[in-house]
Amino acid sequence: MSSDRRSFLARLPVLGAVPAAEAAPQSKSLVDRLFAVFDALEIVDTHEHTALEQKRLSEPADFFTLASHYLMGDAVSSGLPKSAQDVVNDRKATAAARWSAFEPWWRNCRFTGYGQALRTTIRDLYGVEEISAGTVATINERIAARLRPGLYRWVFKERARIRRAIVDDNYNAAPMKLDPEFFVPARKFDRFVTPPTPKAVGELEQLTGVSITSLGGLKQAMEKSFAQSVAVGMAAVKSTIAYNRNLEFREVSEADAARDFEIMMRRERPLPDGFRRLRERPLRNLEDHMFHHLVRLAEAHNYPVQVHTGLHAGPNFITNSNPTLLTNVFFLFPKVKFDLFHIGYPYQSELAVLAKMFPNVYVDFCWAHIIAPGVGRRALHECLETVPLNKIMGFGGDYNFAELSYGHAKMARRNIAQVLAGNVEAGIHTEDDAADIGRMLLCDNPLALFPLAK
Ligand SMILES: [Zn+2]
Numbered sequence: 001m002s003s004d005r006r007s008f009l010a011r012l013p014v015l016g017a018v019p020a021a022e023a024a025p026q027s028k029s030l031v032d033r034l035f036a037v038f039d040a041l042e043i044v045d046t047h048e049h050t051a052l053e054q055k056r057l058s059e060p061a062d063f064f065t066l067a068s069h070y071l072m073g074d075a076v077s078s079g080l081p082k083s084a085q086d087v088v089n090d091r092k093a094t095a096a097a098r099w100s101a102f103e104p105w106w107r108n109c110r111f112t113g114y115g116q117a118l119r120t121t122i123r124d125l126y127g128v129e130e131i132s133a134g135t136v137a138t139i140n141e142r143i144a145a146r147l148r149p150g151l152y153r154w155v156f157k158e159r160a161r162i163r164r165a166i167v168d169d170n171y172n173a174a175p176m177k178l179d180p181e182f183f184v185p186a187r188k189f190d191r192f193v194t195p196p197t198p199k200a201v202g203e204l205e206q207l208t209g210v211s212i213t214s215l216g217g218l219k220q221a222m223e224k225s226f227a228q229s230v231a232v233g234m235a236a237v238k239s240t241i242a243y244n245r246n247l248e249f250r251e252v253s254e255a256d257a258a259r260d261f262e263i264m265m266r267r268e269r270p271l272p273d274g275f276r277r278l279r280e281r282p283l284r285n286l287e288d289h290m291f292h293h294l295v296r297l298a299e300a301h302n303y304p305v306q307v308h309t310g311l312h313a314g315p316n317f318i319t320n321s322n323p324t325l326l327t328n329v330f331f332l333f334p335k336v337k338f339d340l341f342h343i344g345y346p347y348q349s350e351l352a353v354l355a356k357m358f359p360n361v362y363v364d365f366c367w368a369h370i371i372a373p374g375v376g377r378r379a380l381h382e383c384l385e386t387v388p389l390n391k392i393m394g395f396g397g398d399y400n401f402a403e404l405s406y407g408h409a410k411m412a413r414r415n416i417a418q419v420l421a422g423n424v425e426a427g428i429h430t431e432d433d434a435a436d437i438g439r440m441l442l443c444d445n446p447l448a449l450f451p452l453a454k
Contacts, residue, residue, distance in 0.1 A: 025421035030431065034417035038438045039410075044446035044453055045165035047186070047306070047341065047366035047396030048405060052179060053152045056402070061147055062140040063122070063131070064088055064098055067106075069400045070370070071118050073313060074109035075102070099136045106131070113370040113411075121407030125159060143403075152402055156182050160406040163443070164453050165397065166235050166306075174207055175228040184453045186238035186306055187229035192222035193290040194244060195264065196271050196283065213265075215258040215286070219293055226297050235452040236339065237298045238306045241291070242321035245281050247309065249291040249329055257289030278317050295333050304337040304449055306364070309351065310344040311371055323351045330358045337449060339393065342367045348379040355387040362449060363387055365441075366396020369412040376412075380419045384437075390448065394441030416441060 025031050050056075067075075068089075076085070080102075087093055087101035109115045110131070122128050126142040128135050146154070156162045167183045169176065178185050195201050201212050208228075210221040241247070260283045263269050269282035281287060298305050309323040323344040330338065339362045344351035348368075355361045363383055369376040383392050395412040397405030420434035429437075447454055 025418060025425050027421065027425060030424060031414075031417050031421040033431070034421055034434055034438065035414050037435045038413040038417055038442060039161070041439060041442055042161050042163040043395060043409065043413075043442040044450075045162045045366075045395060045397050045405065045409070046339070046364055046393045046446050046450070047398050048165040048167045048183070049398065049400045050152075050165065050167055050183065050402055050405065051400070053149070053182075057147055057149065057151065060091065061143055061401075062095070063136055063143065064102070066121065066143070066401055066403060067102070067118060069404065070313065071106075071109060071112075071114045074112050074114050075105040078105050078108035080105040095137050095140055096133065099133050103133065113373050116373065117370045117404055117407040117411060119407075120410055121403050124410065125155070125403050125406060152179075152182055155402040155406050160409045162397075162405065162409060165405070166446075166450060166453055168238055168240075175225070175232045175234070177232045180233070184233055184235040184450075185229070186236040187225075187234045188238050188240060189222055189225060189294050190239055190241045190244070192218060192225065193239075193241060193294060194283075194287050197267065198265050201265070215254065215261045215289075218261065218290065222290070222293065223297065226301070230301065233452060234303070235450045236304045236306045237294065238308075239291075239294075240308045242308045243312055243316065245278065245284075245287065246317075246320040247307070247322065247325035249288045249326070250284075251292070251328070251332070252285045252289040254289070256285045260284075260286035275315075275317075278320060292329075292332070295329060295336055299333055299336045304339055304362075306339045306341060308342065309340045310342040310347055311367075318346070322347050323354055327354070330354070330361055334360055336360060337362060339364050339449060341396075342371065342398075343376070343379045343383075345371055345375060345379075348375065349382065352379070352383050352386045355383070355391050362391045362393060364393040364396060365412070366393070367398040369395070369415050370398075370408050373411060373415055376415050377419050380416065381422070384419070384423065389437060389440055390445055392441050393446050393449065394438070413438075413442070 084101040088098050110119065119131060122131055122139055126139055128139050165183055166186050167178060168186050169188055175187060192204060195204060204221050205212050208221040208224040210217060210224050212218050212221050264283050264286065271277040271282065272280045295305060309321050312321065323340050337360050340351055341364050343363060343365055345368060351363055355363045365376060368379065394416055395409060397408045399405045399408060416438050420437055423429055424431050424434050
């Protein structure tokens with residue numbers, strides 16, 4: 001949300017215009033009881049970026065590794081200068097030197113959602129209550145001691161009780177089978193939607209073995225990649241295209257898209273430099289047409305589509321990721337189920353409205369409980385009043401490192417327990433209903449939407 005809009009809302013009198021505050025539960029024991037129920041559940045995680053365990057174990061890790069995702073983003077936002085960041089990232093520097101470069105900025109962010117997730121993780125998994133100059137060496141030793149086969153079983157199964165997580169592919173990776181004990185893949189096809197140069201087209205040819213000399217060739221290559229993804233057990237189509245451009249995809253004719261393809265191949269309309277390309281898309285006809293082709297493929301093969309909406313990791317144009325921009329696509333493809341990520345924050349009310357209006361739109365709380373735990377609670381309260389229960393996905397860790405997925409899962413279970421306890425105390429439903437609802441959000445709903453995650 002822009003600071004302008006926030007201060008505008010703050011000035012509004014308390015009327016219906018401002019979302020009502022969540023009902024704060026009075027009874028701690030009720031929250032604790034519900035938390036215990038959800039803590040015992042084996043949950044389904046709709047979104048992660050976890051590397052295969054073998055790859056994770058091949059790289060050294062310490063406190064600063066875990067802090068790099070996402071906490072370091074808050075440290076940079078708080079003013080961490082590049083020079084200090086270089087010291088923090090310098091694996092050859094001593095832990096003490098790295099901590100002193102980090103500490104002033106850590107103090108600014110240790111209580112943000114990301115800060116809470118990191119502290120919860122270090123406390124629960126590594127047994128260190130306070131992250132400080134005096135404890136960072138111990139934390140490093142304990143992280144290193146766990147860096148051996150079995151790390152994921154310990155974190156995902158024993159501690160986080162995550163039955164299975166849907167994991168994004170690396171942007172340039174070929175379709176790859178994941179370890180089915182923990183993961184099932186979501187596959188991205190954005191590169192087929194937005195190829196900016198003949199060189200990028202050449203990479204798609206290499207990836208798929210399909211010769212691409214026309215719009216038809218580009219579609220065939222996308223179809224081949226789609227088939228390869230189905231073969232490795234893809235659970236969902238995923239798009240992070242809102243990191244590159246806005247989410248409005250107009251209906252564009254084959255002829256107009258083909259014209260853009262030719263222009264691209266002749267290098268006549270290069271993308272503008274730097275941030276400008278996030279707004280100006282000289283090949284928009286091609287991109288819009290190809291996005292529709294992707295959704296058509298998802299429809300033909302009956303795959304749900306996960307879309308990044310809302311907050312970006314790092315600076316971007318937030319308006320590009322407003323989920324309402326997808327509205328025409330929801331009308332055009334009523335049979336495709338759209339799982340909209342990150343509650344669309346700061347557009348969580350817009351997303352709730354979309355999910356209320358469209359049978360094919362789902363709200364996904366992945367990332368939300370750590371972006372802003374309080375917003376997560378308020379948004380859940382709002383969704384429970386507006387969106388049918390079966391269309392709310394309660395948790396996705398959205399982390400590179402397994403340990404932090406644990407911290408996030410704990411915060412999500414507690415958030416859900418708090419909101420449902422408030423509803424019990426408000427007389428909306430019983431404690432038994434709360435237990436059922438929590439199970440739907442954390443387990444039944446993601447399994448129904450992503451049957452291949454079973
Ligand atoms: Zn993500």
